[in-house]
Amino acid sequence: MRLRLVSPLHLEATLHSGQAFRWRPQADGWHEGFIRNRACRVRADGRHLIVQAERGLTTDDVLHYFRLDGSHERFLAEVRRDAALDRALAAYPGLRLLAQDPWEVLVAYIVSANSNVGKIARTLELVANQCGVVADGVGRARFPMPDQLVRLTEADLRTTGMGYRAPYVAAAARLAANGDLDVAALARLPYDEAHEQLLGVPGVGPKVADCILLYGCGHVGAFPVDVWVARVLRADYFPRKRLRAGEVGAWARRHFGPWAGYAQHYLFHERRSARPPATAAAHAARRRVAVTSSATRARTTRGGGVKVTPS
DNA sequence: GACCAGGCAGAAC
DNA sequence: GTTCTGCATGGT
Numbered sequence: 001m002r003l004r005l006v007s008p009l010h011l012e013a014t015l016h017s018g019q020a021f022r023w024r025p026q027a028d029g030w031h032e033g034f035i036r037n038r039a040c041r042v043r044a045d046g047r048h049l050i051v052q053a054e055r056g057l058t059t060d061d062v063l064h065y066f067r068l069d070g071s072h073e074r075f076l077a078e079v080r081r082d083a084a085l086d087r088a089l090a091a092y093p094g095l096r097l098l099a100q101d102p103w104e105v106l107v108a109y110i111v112s113a114n115s116n117v118g119k120i121a122r123t124l125e126l127v128a129n130q131c132g133v134v135a136d137g138v139g140r141a142r143f144p145m146p147d148q149l150v151r152l153t154e155a156d157l158r159t160t161g162m163g164y165r166a167p168y169v170a171a172a173a174r175l176a177a178n179g180d181l182d183v184a185a186l187a188r189l190p191y192d193e194a195h196e197q198l199l200g201v202p203g204v205g206p207k208v209a210d211c212i213l214l215y216g217c218g219h220v221g222a223f224p225v226d227v228w229v230a231r232v233l234r235a236d237y238f239p240r241k242r243l244r245a246g247e248v249g250a251w252a253r254r255h256f257g258p259w260a261g262y263a264q265h266y267l268f269h270e271r272r273s274a275r276p277p278a279t280a281a282a283h284a285a286r287r288r289v290a291v292t293s294s295a296t297r298a299r300t301t302r303g304g305g306v307k308v309t310p311s
Numbered sequence: 312g313a314c315c316a317g318g319c320a321g322a323a324c
Numbered sequence: 325g326t327t328c329t330g331c332a333t334g335g336t
Contacts (some may be wrong), residue, residue, distance in 0.1 A: 018317065109317080118315040119334060168319085205319050226317040268317075278330025 001059055003049045007073055009066060009095030015050045017269040020098055020119040021216050035065045037101060037142045039135035054136040064235070067096050071234030075220070079259040084236040088270035095269060097262045098218065102183040103176065104143045110168050112201040112211070119161065126160035127152075127169075139279045146176035168203025175201060187217040194219065206246060208263050214261040223252040229264060232271045279299075 015023040015031050023033035029040045030052075038061075039051035041078055063069045073095075079085070107127070112120050124143070130152055131144035144152075152171040157166035175181035181201060186194040194217065198209035207226055213219035225233070225245040233248055243251070256263045 035312090110319095112316090113318040114316060115329080115333080116335080122334090158332085164330090165319090165332080197313075203319065207318060211317070224317070227315095228317065246329060272317085 001051045010094030013092045013095040074257045075262045088266035102216035109208045109211040123160045146242045149173040150177040163179045164182040171202040223249045
């Protein structure tokens with residue numbers, strides 16, 4: 001299919017900015033991945049998006065996935081701007097928040113804890129391979145739904161490199177497979193209620209819950225605070241204050257408004273793309289953003305563990 | 312070898 | 325209630 005773009009779509013930044021983990025850039029300009037768990041290739045061509053997909057993927061699916069449905073323009077028009085966000089918007093025009101499958105996002109972000117983008121991507125690919133449902137034409141496996149994933153043992157999961165997160169993924173699969181967790185329904189719940197439900201899933205804390213709601217459930221106001229975002233906020237908003245991640249997240253939702261999470265992805269990507277070389281001085285600077293956690297806080301106040309400390 | 316990576320859970324205080 | 329620590333694993 002060939003879709004006309006009414007506003008910019010920065011494919012490279014959108015697909016490889018750490019929100020989705022199964023897109024692969026090809027040498028010929030295509031990007032290979034999955035939308036609604038159907039294999040496809042996408043490429044930008046001037047003011048058009050070219051999509052080659054296996055049967056079953058509709059135009060509406062693609063429009064929704066890339067927010068070619070007007071929601072990106074609504075974000076740009078309605079989000080509260082400030083200097084830091086303007087800088088990120090200018091650096092990556094056309095970066096879009098993807099509307100991904102909530103189940104795959106849930107597993108991906110459980111796996112993401114204390115990991116990195118490359119390793120997360122490798123692990124998810126191996127998880128898909130373990131279940132072995134290969135999509136037509138591309139030779140890559142679809143991501144397993146809960147009833148498929150639940151058949152894997154913790155030992156199976158550990159072979160994918162996810163390490164200590166294996167029991168969390170197994171437990172999440174059991175909850176979803178037996179109906180105790182309805183990830184699709186989270187999109188229809190108020191933010192607070194959906195967030196609270198997710199905190200009941202093993203391996204899901206405040207930050208991961210916000211990622212699931214933002215990237216998989218359409219809660220564009222959810223504002224995950226990780227080490228990268230904490231660095232942005234510390235530098236640009238709280239140079240002299242010491243705040244918990246939960247407090248920062250609540251502040252950000254008020255500051256940026258209903259599209260706060262969309263703004264967060266811009267801030268995250270811009271900061272992460274500009275990350276300094278791994279020098280000793282840079283490491284020392286990063287260590288000043290202390291990362292702690294609290295199960296008690298996570299289950300009660302939904303606060304987080306990232307402290308934004310004075311520089 | 313030390314440190315880090317889109318944190319979380321449980322123990323200690 | 326807050327803070328500290330261990331956790332699997334691979335890259336730098």
